[in-house]
Amino acid sequence: xxxxxxxxxxxxxxxxxxxxxxxxxxxxxxxxxxxxxxxxxxxxxxxxxxxxxxxxxxxxxxxxxxxxxxxxxxxxxxxxxxxxxxxxxxxxxxxxxxxxxxxxxxxxxxxxxxxxxxxxxxxxxxxxxxxxxxxxxxxxxxxxxxxxxxxxxxxxxxxxxxxxxxxxxxxxxxxxxxxxxxxxxxxxxxxxxxxxxxxxxxxxxxxxxxxxxxxxxxxxxxxx
Ligand SMILES: [Zn+2]
Numbered sequence: 001x002x003x004x005x006x007x008x009x010x011x012x013x014x015x016x017x018x019x020x021x022x023x024x025x026x027x028x029x030x031x032x033x034x035x036x037x038x039x040x041x042x043x044x045x046x047x048x049x050x051x052x053x054x055x056x057x058x059x060x061x062x063x064x065x066x067x068x069x070x071x072x073x074x075x076x077x078x079x080x081x082x083x084x085x086x087x088x089x090x091x092x093x094x095x096x097x098x099x100x101x102x103x104x105x106x107x108x109x110x111x112x113x114x115x116x117x118x119x120x121x122x123x124x125x126x127x128x129x130x131x132x133x134x135x136x137x138x139x140x141x142x143x144x145x146x147x148x149x150x151x152x153x154x155x156x157x158x159x160x161x162x163x164x165x166x167x168x169x170x171x172x173x174x175x176x177x178x179x180x181x182x183x184x185x186x187x188x189x190x191x192x193x194x195x196x197x198x199x200x201x202x203x204x205x206x207x208x209x210x211x212x213x214x215x216x217x218x219x220x221x222x223x224x
Contacts, residue, residue: 005048009041050077097157099131102164102173104143126151145169152176 008015011022011030019034031038046067053063053074060074104126126148127137136155140147148169152162153176161178164170173179 002048005044008039009045009048011041015039015044046073047077050074051081054078054081095155095157096128096130096134096136097160099161100156100163101129102148102152102162102170103127104140104148104167128152128156143167143169145172149173149176 004013004018005015007013008030011024013020014022014030014032014035014037016037017032017035019032021033022030023033025031025038028042029038029040049067050063050073053060053066054077060078063074063078104124106124124140124143125137126140126143127135128151129135138151140151145168149172152173156162156177159177161180162170162173162176163180163182164173165183166181170179170181
């Protein structure tokens, strides 16, 4: 696919029909003599560069600085890619099953208490990580048992094995599946992957916020 786009940028091959009879118009665009499709190789090149930056998770404003396109354009493209990924994953998303780790994490605000639970002005993210690598995360308004259990019931299969810490909101998990409480500090020691150690929960806030805002509060993705 990338080679195909590069050939189109060089004016070797039509990106639409693949024909090799292109001619250059006065305004710099190419026109295909077969299907009459017109395109700007510069624009196509910009798009390819932006997509490359996006795939490397380089922020949009860095992309803009590096190749001088407008921030609007880089930002718009990033938003478009995220929405497309979101829609794709939403379609593909099945409930998590098997062994699942659940945890919440907090961004912003002043940290109060050992884990920051109940602190004012914080944005709370609830996340679930399936053993095979599928993740579900969402912003939640609070960490009440009702809120968290609703998320779990909607996004995990009944009868799964749930690992959580001893936080009281997880108490009724035993009615929904097998509930195992663990000390989060031991996750790594056990060779298990802790959800807090994974994107987006433990990345910087701007990274996560940008994604949450562009993805209607939810992110579903698979760890590569
Ligand atoms: Zn063509």
